[in-house]
Amino acid sequence: MHSVGDITPPVGGGAAAAGSRPASAGAEAVSRTAGPAADGRQDEVATEGAGETQNRPPFTLEGWFVLHDFRRLDWRRWKSLEIARRAAIAREAAAFLRRVTAAADTGEGASALYRVVGHKADLLWLHFRPTLEALSDLEAALSRTALGDYLQPAYSYVSVTELSFYRAGPGGPERDVRHEPFVRGRLYPAIPPARHACFYPMNKKRSGADNWYLLPFEERGRLMHSHGLIGRKYAGRVTQIISGSVGLDDWEWGVTLFADDPVDFKRVVYEMRFDEASARYGEFGPFYVGVRTDPDDLVRFLCPEAAGEVAAEAEGR
Numbered sequence: 001m002h003s004v005g006d007i008t009p010p011v012g013g014g015a016a017a018a019g020s021r022p023a024s025a026g027a028e029a030v031s032r033t034a035g036p037a038a039d040g041r042q043d044e045v046a047t048e049g050a051g052e053t054q055n056r057p058p059f060t061l062e063g064w065f066v067l068h069d070f071r072r073l074d075w076r077r078w079k080s081l082e083i084a085r086r087a088a089i090a091r092e093a094a095a096f097l098r099r100v101t102a103a104a105d106t107g108e109g110a111s112a113l114y115r116v117v118g119h120k121a122d123l124l125w126l127h128f129r130p131t132l133e134a135l136s137d138l139e140a141a142l143s144r145t146a147l148g149d150y151l152q153p154a155y156s157y158v159s160v161t162e163l164s165f166y167r168a169g170p171g172g173p174e175r176d177v178r179h180e181p182f183v184r185g186r187l188y189p190a191i192p193p194a195r196h197a198c199f200y201p202m203n204k205k206r207s208g209a210d211n212w213y214l215l216p217f218e219e220r221g222r223l224m225h226s227h228g229l230i231g232r233k234y235a236g237r238v239t240q241i242i243s244g245s246v247g248l249d250d251w252e253w254g255v256t257l258f259a260d261d262p263v264d265f266k267r268v269v270y271e272m273r274f275d276e277a278s279a280r281y282g283e284f285g286p287f288y289v290g291v292r293t294d295p296d297d298l299v300r301f302l303c304p305e306a307a308g309e310v311a312a313e314a315e316g317r
């Protein structure tokens with residue numbers, strides 16, 4: 001992970017994936033707006049009339065859109081099916097999972113599946129794609145599978161990968177960093193292979209004396225710097241993907257953490273609670289935690305009776 005505005009390597013992997021959405025959107029003191037130009041790059045346009053009361057947002061870069069698609073399995077209906085039917089559906093679901101994760105091979109996105117622990121959901125389908133349309137297609141494609149007939153929506157979250165620059169000047173970093181590997185790795189992330197994922201949405205507070213959005217830019221920068229230093233202690237143990245969701249979903253950011261040891265989620269989140277950016281300004285939604293699930297695991301989860309047979313078939317494929 002980088003520190004804000006500095007160009008230092010990301011923490012804990014976040015390997016660069018070939019992205020297809022050269023993105024730059026930014027905002028700054030003199031209120032410039034960004035829009036796509038013909039060559040696909042974002043064109044910055046000066047706008048008149050930014051009031052003096054306008055506080056300065058950080059310059060941000062955005063990459064792939066993100067869908068956290070949580071589903072609940074209707075166990076009663078599912079178990080009422082014959083084993084052979086469950087096995088066939090599980091096999092089709094595993095093939096669907098293979099297909100969506102293949103997006104990583106072409107640099108057109110990334111997907112992964114997690115079994116959610118606890119009663120908030122059963123499955124988390126996590127997708128990164130260049131467009132909202134592609135995410136909508138994936139959501140519908142899952143519903144169109146036979147397994148989709150037994151899945152109910154449990155929760156969803158829509159956001160876009162984001163990198164903010166608190167140390168940069170008003171127009172962003174002095175040089176164009178959009179194509180630097182670590183920036184691409186943050187905007188177009190490969191999903192870390194870690195065994196566990198943790199997701200929660202969050203806001204920065206806007207109440208009374210604790211209003212993040214009224215803090216001077218430099219103060220926010222100082223707080224985010226301190227936040228980054230804590231995060232860096234977890235290098236190699238916890239990888240984070242921060243996605244912005246202002247205007248896209250109910251909270252302001254989605255936080256997705258990846259770790260082999262789930263206790264590291266507790267450690268990093270707990271330690272951050274004592275840091276001012278979170279202690280004073282953080283406001284948190286529901287937490288979800290899950291175990292990475294590959295196609296064979298999915299078959300085992302859905303239909304353990306058929307798992308051996310399906311795995312053997314897969315090997316012979």
Ligand code: VOV
Nearest residue numbers: 001002003004011163164228231232238240253255272278
């Ligand atoms: C696990 C490690 C880790 C590391 C290294 C890390 C570092 C950094 C840096 C350097 C930056 C700024 C640049 C950028 O990347 O945008 C951020 C940004 C952000 N973070 Fe972070 N964060 C981590 C982890 C991490 C966690 C666990 C949380 C949740 C907070 C908590 O209390 O539960 C979080 C939140 C955020 C958010 C919401 C933002 C955007 C805020 C904004 O105003 O723009 N983050 N983060």
